[in-house]
Amino acid sequence: MAKATSFTAVILISSIFLAPYFSISEAHSYAPIVSGLSLSFYKSSCPKVESIIRKQLKKVFKDDIGQAAGLLRLHFHDCFVQGCDASVLLDGSASGPSEQDAPPNLTLRAKAFEIINDLRDLVDEECGRVVSCADIVAIAARDSVCLSGGPDYDVPLGRRDGLTFATTNVTLENLPSPSSDASTILASLATKNFDPTDVVALSGGHTIGLSHCPSFTDRLYPTQDPTMDKTFANNLKGICPTANSTNTTVLDIRSPDKFDNKYYVDLMNRQGLFTSDQDLYTDSRTKDIVTSFAINETLFFEKFVQAMIKMGQLGALTGNSGEIRANCSVRNTDNKSYLVSVVEEEQQEQEEAWSEL
Numbered sequence: 001m002a003k004a005t006s007f008t009a010v011i012l013i014s015s016i017f018l019a020p021y022f023s024i025s026e027a028h029s030y031a032p033i034v035s036g037l038s039l040s041f042y043k044s045s046c047p048k049v050e051s052i053i054r055k056q057l058k059k060v061f062k063d064d065i066g067q068a069a070g071l072l073r074l075h076f077h078d079c080f081v082q083g084c085d086a087s088v089l090l091d092g093s094a095s096g097p098s099e100q101d102a103p104p105n106l107t108l109r110a111k112a113f114e115i116i117n118d119l120r121d122l123v124d125e126e127c128g129r130v131v132s133c134a135d136i137v138a139i140a141a142r143d144s145v146c147l148s149g150g151p152d153y154d155v156p157l158g159r160r161d162g163l164t165f166a167t168t169n170v171t172l173e174n175l176p177s178p179s180s181d182a183s184t185i186l187a188s189l190a191t192k193n194f195d196p197t198d199v200v201a202l203s204g205g206h207t208i209g210l211s212h213c214p215s216f217t218d219r220l221y222p223t224q225d226p227t228m229d230k231t232f233a234n235n236l237k238g239i240c241p242t243a244n245s246t247n248t249t250v251l252d253i254r255s256p257d258k259f260d261n262k263y264y265v266d267l268m269n270r271q272g273l274f275t276s277d278q279d280l281y282t283d284s285r286t287k288d289i290v291t292s293f294a295i296n297e298t299l300f301f302e303k304f305v306q307a308m309i310k311m312g313q314l315g316a317l318t319g320n321s322g323e324i325r326a327n328c329s330v331r332n333t334d335n336k337s338y339l340v341s342v343v344e345e346e347q348q349e350q351e352e353a354w355s356e357l
């Protein structure tokens with residue numbers, strides 16, 4: 001109880017100090033910002049970085065709004081595995097651009113990697129190599145939410161790019177499976193300091209985007225999950241005639257491309273796609289939170305922003321750790337001897353950063 005009280009105090013204090021940085025129209029209360037990151041990090045070195053990214057993504061989404069979901073998920077995978085260090089973008093990463101053996105539940109859109117590298121080039125043209133790939137991913141995720149109809153918010157910046165990619169094992173350990181129940185998801189995310197409200201809010205990322213059949217067909221075959229709405233299940237069986245079908249379907253049947261609170265309405269109607277979604281409406285610790293978001297979108301947006309800012313700072317490398325990659329898919333080749341010595345330091349600092357959050 002004492003812990004919860006002091007955490008609330010941290011939010012209040014930091015929002016008093018940070019108030020001048022936020023635009024007046026924004027009434028959200030923010031999660032604390034970790035040391036080394038700031039809202040004005042590129043103020044002098046690359047003041048246009050956020051406008052460049054937003055302008056480019058508006059163009060990209062005009063052609064295909066589905067890419068917004070790909071970019072949002074990319075940031076989630078980056079942050080959950082080894083911290084928000086753009087390690088997910090590296091060739092060789094278990095969910096990276098050239099990984100052929102990634103399990104189906106890890107499929108990130110190939111196009112998301114291209115979009116990030118294009119943004120890298122645009123930002124470099126304007127400012128030189130000063131903005132990290134990890135920050136570009138974080139800003140792109142925020143813009144994906146906002147340009148799909150969700151809340152806008154300020155992203156703490158100053159992340160550095162990691163030097164090592166995550167192995168398949170580490171990746172699988174850190175990303176819960178869609179067939180997990182709420183207890184498993186709550187326990188898994190609690191290790192990263194997320195409370196049940198954060199868990200329900202973050203799961204709301206599934207208000208946009210697609211899934212491949214094998215991510216949820218365990219709920220259809222061999223026996224149908226009795227908690228799933230019958231008509232919904234029958235429609236899914238049409239889309240996925242076999243458990244292995246390569247087809248995809250939308251995560252939020254009510255408004256698949258719009259970032260809104262309809263995902264929670266789906267759950268209340270037993271039309272959540274994954275067990276990890278639907279069980280949030282079964283578990284007594286999360287059920288009322290689902291209902292509160294389904295009836296109050298403002299509340300969902302507020303909690304989502306808080307949780308995203310928290311997620312966006314997980315294990316962030318700051319200061320002189322890591323590097324600013326020239327090509328988001330590969331480690332810099334210059335300064336090899338310098339980099340080798342940084343690897344150990346980085347691991348240490350990362351552990352410290354995790355324990356801070």
Ligand code: HEM
Nearest residue numbers: 069070072073076176177178202205209210211212215276
């Ligand atoms: C809580 C645990 C989570 C689980 C178990 C989970 C699982 C999944 C799975 C299995 C897919 C479909 C992959 C496929 O078959 O193609 C997916 C898609 C997606 N997830 Fe999650 N996810 C979780 C959390 C999150 C979070 C925190 C976010 C962002 C805030 C997020 C955003 C997305 C988005 C936007 C998509 C659609 C991607 C696309 O259309 O390319 N997920 N998730």
Ligand SMILES: *[C@@H]1O[C@H](CO)[C@@H](O)[C@H](O)[C@H]1NC(C)=O
Nearest residue numbers: 166167168169170171172173
């Ligand atoms: C990866 O995990 C599997 C199963 O948990 C284990 O058998 C294997 O030894 C691990 N591999 C590495 C390289 O740690």
Ligand SMILES: *[C@@H]1O[C@H](CO)[C@@H](O)[C@H](O)[C@H]1NC(C)=O
Nearest residue numbers: 103104105172175176177178
């Ligand atoms: C992904 O699927 C593999 C097998 O296909 C399974 O072993 C693993 O637990 C799943 N992981 C996630 C994160 O869904």
Ligand SMILES: *[C@@H]1O[C@H](CO)[C@@H](O)[C@H](O)[C@H]1NC(C)=O
Nearest residue numbers: 238239240241242245246247
């Ligand atoms: C893909 O889904 C459609 C319905 O949306 C279905 O008619 C078709 O048989 C499915 N194809 C495969 C290969 O599963």
Ligand SMILES: *[C@@H]1O[C@H](CO)[C@@H](O)[C@H](O)[C@H]1NC(C)=O
Nearest residue numbers: 217221222241242243244245
């Ligand atoms: C899925 O595909 C594998 C081979 O890729 C096959 O061995 C298995 O029988 C298939 N399972 C189902 C349920 O279709």
Ligand SMILES: *[C@@H]1O[C@H](CO)[C@@H](O)[C@H](O)[C@H]1NC(C)=O
Nearest residue numbers: 295296297298299300302303
């Ligand atoms: C919805 O949530 C917002 C944000 O917490 C709150 O200010 C508002 O009073 C809530 N609206 C209703 C109708 O409860």
Ligand SMILES: *[C@@H]1O[C@H](CO)[C@@H](O)[C@H](O)[C@H]1NC(C)=O
Nearest residue numbers: 091117121326327328329330
């Ligand atoms: C970035 O690295 C990837 C992987 O090595 C390579 O295919 C790509 O051409 C590089 N991009 C640029 C702009 O150099």
Ligand SMILES: *[C@@H]1O[C@H](CO)[C@@H](O)[C@H](O)[C@H]1NC(C)=O
Nearest residue numbers: 320332333334335336338339
């Ligand atoms: C290597 O790093 C040092 C110090 O960070 C820097 O001054 C130098 O320009 C770098 N060398 C190259 C080839 O980028």
